[in-house]
Amino acid sequence: GESVGLHLPTLSVQEGDNSIINCAYSNSASDYFIWYKQESGKGPQFIIDIRSNMDKRQGQRVTVLLNKTVKHLSLQIAATQPGDSAVYFCAENPPGGTSYGKLTFGQGTILTVHP
Amino acid sequence: EPEVTQTPSHQVTQMGQEVILRCVPISNHLYFYWYRQILGQKVEFLVSFYNNEISEKSEIFDDQFSVERPDGSNFTLKIRSTKLEDSAMYFCASRVRVLEKLFFGSGTQLSVL
Numbered sequence: 001g002e003s004v005g006l007h008l009p010t011l012s013v014q015e016g017d018n019s020i021i022n023c024a025y026s027n028s029a030s031d032y033f034i035w036y037k038q039e040s041g042k043g044p045q046f047i048i049d050i051r052s053n054m055d056k057r058q059g060q061r062v063t064v065l066l067n068k069t070v071k072h073l074s075l076q077i078a079a080t081q082p083g084d085s086a087v088y089f090c091a092e093n094p095p096g097g098t099s100y101g102k103l104t105f106g107q108g109t110i111l112t113v114h115p
Numbered sequence: 116e117p118e119v120t121q122t123p124s125h126q127v128t129q130m131g132q133e134v135i136l137r138c139v140p141i142s143n144h145l146y147f148y149w150y151r152q153i154l155g156q157k158v159e160f161l162v163s164f165y166n167n168e169i170s171e172k173s174e175i176f177d178d179q180f181s182v183e184r185p186d187g188s189n190f191t192l193k194i195r196s197t198k199l200e201d202s203a204m205y206f207c208a209s210r211v212r213v214l215e216k217l218f219f220g221s222g223t224q225l226s227v228l
Binding site: 042 | 119121150157158159160163171173206208214216217218219220221222
């Protein structure tokens with residue numbers, strides 16, 4: 001069946017360090033992946049996305065890497081700041097017609113940034 | 116940046132009562148969704164809505180659930196007879212088109228007593 005999982009449930013880093021959050025997905029046919037950040041009491045906030053025809057995509061301080069061979073997704077945050085502390089979810093979007101938008105979310109990784 | 120707006124932020128109801136959760140998607144968006152998150156669990160897909168009809172629904176979205184876009188701006192989720200296990204955070208989401216950013220609202224925390 002479809003599932004998206006995270007290797008590490010918690011990650012603690014020092015301010016200024018780089019953070020790497022990992023995600024494994026099981027549906028090899030998924031062609032679109034998204035990272036979301038969720039702060040307490042708020043909805044998931046879009047961070048960055050990547051389509052399966054790409055290996056890497058960069059945003060502001062964030063980079064997503066996609067390794068389709070091992071079905072692995074990672075989110076790299078450069079110069080992590082206390083404001084980055086949140087739960088981070090990866091999500092996959094299986095292909096085909098009406099399945100677009102039916103995101104399958106991972107369990108989430110709690111990122112804690114210490115000043 | 117435009118936002119998806121959800122009301123109320125908290126809803127407490129008695130088991131067996133009907134509840135309506137309200138959402139105002141971003142104005143130029145065409146695809147609308149409801150997700151939910153039970154405390155400590157993953158965010159789960161409930162239903163997608165496009166062109167004034169349901170395009171897909173999950174096993175969770177049974178006959179007790181319905182969605183409506185009554186006036187071109189609001190998007191509502193109705194639970195006809197709430198159960199204890201319906202207690203969760205319900206998120207509305209919208210996007211312009213497929214394979215585009217999916218924007219989420221801040222959620223409605225539903226507590227069924």
